[in-house]
Amino acid sequence: MQYHALALARHGHGVTLLGFLSTKPHSDILCNEKIHIVSISELKVLQVGPKIFQYITKVIAQAIQLFYTMLKVDRPSYILLQNPPGLPSIAVTWMVCLVRRSKLIIDWHNYGYTIMSLIHGKNHPIVQIAEWYEKLFGRLSDYNFCVTNAMKEDLQMNCNIKTDSIHPDVEKSAFTELDIRNGNVTQIKERPALLISSTSWTEDEDFSILLKALEDYEEYVNDGIKLPSLVCVITGKGPLKKHYNRLIDKMHFKHIQICTPWLEAEDYPVLLGSADLGVCLHKSSSGLDLPMKVVDMFGCCLPVCAVHFQCLHELVKHDENGLIFRDSNELAEQLKMLLLEFPTGESKLDMFRRNLRASKQLRWDESWEQTVLPVFRNN
Structure with a gap:
């Protein structure tokens, strides 16, 4: 997401970057005048009651926190969201887009519910709810990117989500042989x-x-x-x-x-x-x-x-x-x-x-200009 922000800023767009600040952002982000960072506090889980109650409480609190924070920033033309994590951020950003008449773009890197299944198992009720949620709200986005051909096919066949382009994770300019x-x-x-x-x-x-x-x-x-x-x-x-x-x-x-x-x-x-x-x-x-x-x-x-x-x-x-x-x-x-x-x-x-x-593969910036930038230019 930091590279998305830098690429947008490089092409003249103002960017508000929302996220946790438990780790320091890249120095290029910190010194870029077109990028404004809005930090979100990490909420502590309420240590009372059953685990599922604690989890639901945390999700609700995160949703309220994120919704309130996104209403305070200047109205965006687009909201670009990486998934996962998408619970509760996909639903929250969709509602913010409705209120503020913005376009929602999801950058699909994986499915959150499959990550949850590693801990709870595929048949756990919370995993099944997360799968339903991810597929439902994922279909409400305006534009979608994904990272592999396999994911593009799966999004179309199993989620009825059409991707606008494949933007794979490719080499960044910072990563070079010494x-x-x-x-x-x-x-x-x-x-x-x-x-x-x-x-x-x-x-x-x-x-x-x-x-x-x-x-x-x-x-x-x-x-x-x-x-x-x-x-x-x-x-x-x-x-x-x-x-x-x-x-x-x-x-x-x-x-x-x-x-x-x-x-x-x-x-x-x-x-x-x-x-x-x-x-x-x-x-x-x-x-x-x-x-x-x-x-x-x-x-x-x-x-x-x-x-x-x-x-x-x-x-x-x-x-x-x-x-x-x-x-x-x-x-x-x-x-x-x-x-x-x-x-x-x-x-x-x-x-x-x-x-x-x-191999002479495309660098991240070159790939971004070919696959992501046209979505912003054409819409």
Whole structure:
């Protein structure tokens, strides 16, 4: 959403950006005179009564808060909303659009109800209500974008929602391969390999797969296979971070070091540009979205190993720009194959990186101008 705001401002539009300020916005947002930030306070859940009562109470309070906040800002011509999260924001923004005669645009990245089903199960009443809600209010939007061909088809067939364009998560200008790779750093013998993964620490990413693969990797090294030591950096914050940090603390590696920092927006691309291999454990709850973390890695010409799901092939081409795995054993074998004799010699890892350099994919700004900007110009 920050990139949408920057793109609109770059084309002369004034933008009001609403959101939580638990993390600092990108510096380009903060210094752009055409972008006005309106912060929304995160509400604490009422810790009384059944869980479902607490949840309903929080949704109602959020709806009132959001509706009141959106009525206070200058009347917008368009309200652009990313989904998920769409509960209660889709219904609230639709009502605001009615009152203020604005147009509602939804940028579909996934379905919120499928994410909820990871916790509660598909047949839970609250998940079924969320599915009904998302499909009903999603049909009331004026325009729709989505991120994959698979999602476009599903929106049309199962939700009766027509998308105006596909705007995939593609490379941003901030994510580039560092010049340092062309220097002497990559020629240092016996240096550790830098493995990077990023996450929101939620149920749709099973990091036990990576931890088990790292245990197998440690065994390979102990068995005398010529593999480098690993520095594994897992960035992000979220509800399951403490759980996985406890598991990591119990692991005693000799050849692997794991750290789980939170990085500011300006620092994350630098880390990706310095890394040797990315790992993605995002397993789409709907099977219809793409992992943005892989897009960012590819922008830095960083090859990836990514866990398989339905439409991943739209982004990761197996054995061309990365590898796709299904379990920890397969991931461990891929790490061994890619890092054998690292960093010297000609490897498949080098081939993947060359393929990414040669792919010449559209950058985010170019794609946005082709797919999103016409909606604003034509309406």
